[in-house]
Amino acid sequence: MSDSILAIDFGTSHSLVGALHQQKRIDTIPIDPHHPDDRSLMRSLLYFPTANQCFYGSEAISKYTEMEMEGRLFRSFKSHLPNKNYIGTVIDNRILSLETMIGLFLLELKKRAEAHLKTSVTKAVIGRPARYSMDDVADGFALHRMQKAAEYAGFKEVKFVPEPLAAALDFKRQISEEKLALIGDFGGGTSDFTIMKITQSDFKKSDVLAVEGCPMAGDALDSLFMQNRLNRSFGAGVQYRMPMSSNLLQMPQAVIERLNKPAHIVHLKEKETYEFIKEVQRCALRDDDKSNIDRLFVLIEDQQIFSFFEEIEKTKKALSSKPTAKFQFDYPDIETSDVFSSDEFITWSEQFKEGIFSALDRCLKQAQVEPHQIDLVFLTGGTAHVPFIQNEFRRLFGEEKLQSKNFFHSIMSGLIESARNWDEL
Structure with a gap:
């Protein structure tokens, strides 16, 4: 058994895995050999041609086509987590709970990462949205389900890290002087914000002034x-x-x-x-x-x-x-x-926009800061490039403060930093 820690960015649309292995960062692990462009990137897809057979990521799409679209293809299944009415599904009389579906996906990520690292791993840092739901009970229920899924996948110790906090920890590595930063992370299922003091000192919980979000995104x-x-x-x-x-x-x-x-x-x-x-x-x-x-x-x-x-x-x-x-x-x-x-x-998109910027307002209020006090604004994710989103950030913070970052790898990089700071999480 190794002392390695997997860092898993389980996203609504895509997932990645990195690791802290023998105290060294492994920024990305090639988990999808069938991906046409980036083998470190796996689409969060499950394809069941039968109840007892499953394919993942790019292979799920190719097999789905090859088998003339028989069976069941699932996408965005992460978005069901806070819904107590969604128990799971039935495939050929086999009952599959949502926890099992997600657990199967996490288990596959774990197996592929272990094969690459040539060791078994039972510890993981897994990204989570700032909020799975605006309802606190539903949000807690979603996290409980993720814990069950991680246990199904064989993890003995798991820590869940808000995705915008992970992105902030990645940006922290690039900043040479103290800054007050806002990180906006726009995924497939949620839009999340963190306000954090970024310094060159070791990470402390007190550096995080606020984490907030809403279940609206791509x-x-x-x-x-x-x-x-x-x-x-x-x-x-x-x-x-x-x-x-x-x-x-x-x-x-x-x-x-x-x-x-x-x-x-x-x-x-x-x-x-x-x-x-x-x-x-x-x-x-x-x-x-x-x-x-x-x-x-x-x-x-x-x-x-x-x-x-x-x-x-x-x-x-x-x-x-x-x-x-x-x-x-x-x-x-x-x-x-x-x-x-x-x-x-x-x-x-008016209601969508209102939901996102209400979450941003709550984040600013929690941190007790005004927009003009923010030094840097980092935006990650495809939805961050939608013009009406960009324009509102420019209006609130000014063009000069805005920076964009590769969405898929900034959160992963920060999750590996979180693994390094395991005891502080």
């Missing part, structure tokens, strides 16, 4: 395209009347919520929900509504959900640099074409 922005327009083509606006009833009904909000969100839509395939949607289709009043539900069944049954949301993400990214962007999806029977503008995207 996936929430993706869902806006479904919510505001695209879901109409998949039955969101259906009207129906049950036999022997005069009541005019609409597709329940619970079903629409699943349809809108990349982490939730896969669960429309679960038997009870699926049978309910079939009943809605039988009772739909308009032929167009029946056709739109047919499109939904093709999306689900032909396993096109992942590809559809990939196209949404491409459209979102294009709107960061263009006034309009075309969405084009060409799969037979669910062909979809639309044009989105950056102006409507900004309008749809």
